[in-house]
Amino acid sequence: MQQTVPALDHIRRTIPQIRQELGISPVSVRPIRDPAIYALEKERIFKKVWLKVATAWELPNPGDYKVKELPVADTSILVVRGKDGRIRAYHNVCTHRGNKVVPNAGFETFGRARANVVTCRFHGWVFGTDGALKSVPMEDGFGQLDKACLGLRAIACDEWEGFVFINFDPQPAQSLAEYLGDFGRLFGGYPYHESTTAFRYSTVLKCNWKVALYAFSEGYHVPTIHAGSLPGFRGIEHTDFKLMGPHASSTIYGAGMDAAPSTQTFAGLLHGSGTHAPRPDLLPPDINPQRRADFQFEIPNIFPNLLIHLASGCGYPGMSFFTHQFWPLEHGTTLWEGINYFRPATNAAERAAQMHVNALHRNAWLEDTATMEDTFTGIMSGAIDEMQLMDQEFLIRHAALTLDDYLTGTKQ
Amino acid sequence: MTMNEHPAMPAGFEDLAPLVTRWARGTENERNALRLAASAADFAAFCQAMGPRLPALLAYLTDVPPTPTEPADRNALMLACAYGEAAPHHELYGGSAEVPFSFDARRFVPDHGGDSL
Numbered sequence: 001m002q003q004t005v006p007a008l009d010h011i012r013r014t015i016p017q018i019r020q021e022l023g024i025s026p027v028s029v030r031p032i033r034d035p036a037i038y039a040l041e042k043e044r045i046f047k048k049v050w051l052k053v054a055t056a057w058e059l060p061n062p063g064d065y066k067v068k069e070l071p072v073a074d075t076s077i078l079v080v081r082g083k084d085g086r087i088r089a090y091h092n093v094c095t096h097r098g099n100k101v102v103p104n105a106g107f108e109t110f111g112r113a114r115a116n117v118v119t120c121r122f123h124g125w126v127f128g129t130d131g132a133l134k135s136v137p138m139e140d141g142f143g144q145l146d147k148a149c150l151g152l153r154a155i156a157c158d159e160w161e162g163f164v165f166i167n168f169d170p171q172p173a174q175s176l177a178e179y180l181g182d183f184g185r186l187f188g189g190y191p192y193h194e195s196t197t198a199f200r201y202s203t204v205l206k207c208n209w210k211v212a213l214y215a216f217s218e219g220y221h222v223p224t225i226h227a228g229s230l231p232g233f234r235g236i237e238h239t240d241f242k243l244m245g246p247h248a249s250s251t252i253y254g255a256g257m258d259a260a261p262s263t264q265t266f267a268g269l270l271h272g273s274g275t276h277a278p279r280p281d282l283l284p285p286d287i288n289p290q291r292r293a294d295f296q297f298e299i300p301n302i303f304p305n306l307l308i309h310l311a312s313g314c315g316y317p318g319m320s321f322f323t324h325q326f327w328p329l330e331h332g333t334t335l336w337e338g339i340n341y342f343r344p345a346t347n348a349a350e351r352a353a354q355m356h357v358n359a360l361h362r363n364a365w366l367e368d369t370a371t372m373e374d375t376f377t378g379i380m381s382g383a384i385d386e387m388q389l390m391d392q393e394f395l396i397r398h399a400a401l402t403l404d405d406y407l408t409g410t411k412q
Numbered sequence: 413m414t415m416n417e418h419p420a421m422p423a424g425f426e427d428l429a430p431l432v433t434r435w436a437r438g439t440e441n442e443r444n445a446l447r448l449a450a451s452a453a454d455f456a457a458f459c460q461a462m463g464p465r466l467p468a469l470l471a472y473l474t475d476v477p478p479t480p481t482e483p484a485d486r487n488a489l490m491l492a493c494a495y496g497e498a499a500p501h502h503e504l505y506g507g508s509a510e511v512p513f514s515f516d517a518r519r520f521v522p523d524h525g526g527d528s529l
Contacts, residue, residue: 200523203520262463266496345478347473347475349474352489356495362522369515370515372515
């Protein structure tokens with residue numbers, strides 16, 4: 001039986017506490033507008049803090065790898081599971097002359113290292129999945145070559161609940177567990193690894209990354225933006241505010257996600273399934289601690305660019321959880337990634353139902369993303385200098401304050 | 413055109429066979445393309461034919477593996493998925509092929525878009 005972790009009582013905030021702690025003043029849009037701030041964000045945030053780049057279940061077997069392009073850190077990375085089962089991360093850079101070892105097609109590329117080695121296509125240098133330089137064609141022609149020092153350049157890499165994080169700082173100021181802190185305890189214990197059926201969408205948005213992040217960080221917009229796709233979503237309550245250092249979280253309660261007749265039929269099938277039915281009992285004890293029947297999902301902000309919406313089948317029918325991530329490509333360009341996670345379908349009917357729920361959520365995301373480029377254009381116009389934020393937008397206020405702390409050096 | 417000229421459907425669902433050629437597709441990209449090219453009348457006709465039959469079709473598909481091997485079963489799954497894609501446009505969006513007031517769906521890239529059922 002799950003029990004509330006008493007140690008987490010200190011993360012809870014009432015609205016008056018939130019107002020007192022974070023303030024109620026308008027928040028400057030300069031960090032969104034100013035390209036010079038983006039340059040600082042790259043150096044002081046994205047090259048210093050832990051960033052989620054993969055999941056362990058994306059790389060189930062030794063030799064499985066993922067190449068991820070990260071312009072925000074001016075690099076391409078190789079995340080690979082070694083023979084010993086451990087996942088490691090490297091700069092995807094050949095130590096010969098700097099070529100990409102594994103070529104990519106798009107922002108994410110998956111593959112399998114045969115015989116647990118990867119070979120640079122330029123001159124054939126061979127690296128093990130443990131990073132070691134294994135062989136060099138015509139090695140004698142170099143005169144001297146210290147292969148022991150010419151392995152792939154490692155990046156700090158660690159896992160939390162199967163989510164793979166990296167840190168570009170050669171000597172991270174904190175371990176991943178320290179960095180996640182109370183967030184790791186709040187969200188820990190859910191069987192994320194069982195939800196291996198993933199539907200990933202991405203798009204390149206012409207906006208600063210924080211415009212996209214902030215748009216997905218509040219429930220205030222739901223009755224207006226989602227009037228089309230979620231017309232029955234009613235009684236929405238965005239509450240249970242929590243602050244956890246650089247991270248924050250909150251809960252969406254409500255009802256009526258399955259308003260359309262078709263959704264009711266598909267949802268009925270999933271809700272009647274032992275595998276996909278709502279499982280509030282699986283939620284970590286401090287999320288929806290009252291086990292309210294109208295729980296939809298937890299909406300956190302894991303600084304700087306990750307949201308994990310934990311639902312356990314209680315919100316969108318059958319959906320275990322979904323994530324958003326916002327990767328800056330340039331000051332005014334962002335790669336958005338949204339991934340829906342389900343437990344694997346056990347029959348064709350469940351598969352069809354998951355496809356419907358996935359399509360419905362994709363449509364809601366299309367409604368969300370419709371605002372972002374217009375918002376950025378508006379902010380860049382100079383017509384406003386501040387955002388007016390209400391209580392349900394506290395995740396934005398908290399993220400903006402945290403960003404400021406990192407940029408000014410208050411936090412490292 | 414006779415029923416026999418349509419792609420196979422499982423026994424008991426032969427009445428849905430005429431919908432297969434028009435709507436049943438194996439990938440999300442194909443279903444999206446069909447949806448974006450459909451009219452309000454197309455959505456209405458499809459949903460009126462499929463909606464009442466969906467519970468029975470799903471009941472049948474609960475005994476079919478997630479990746480069907482029988483062509484008739486695969487057609488049934490593809491038709492159910494096509495309905496799942498199309499129904500919101502009839503039920504929620506007034507017959508519009510696009511999600512109203514939305515981002516351009518053509519700029520949204522599903523990684524799994526080319527994966528076949």
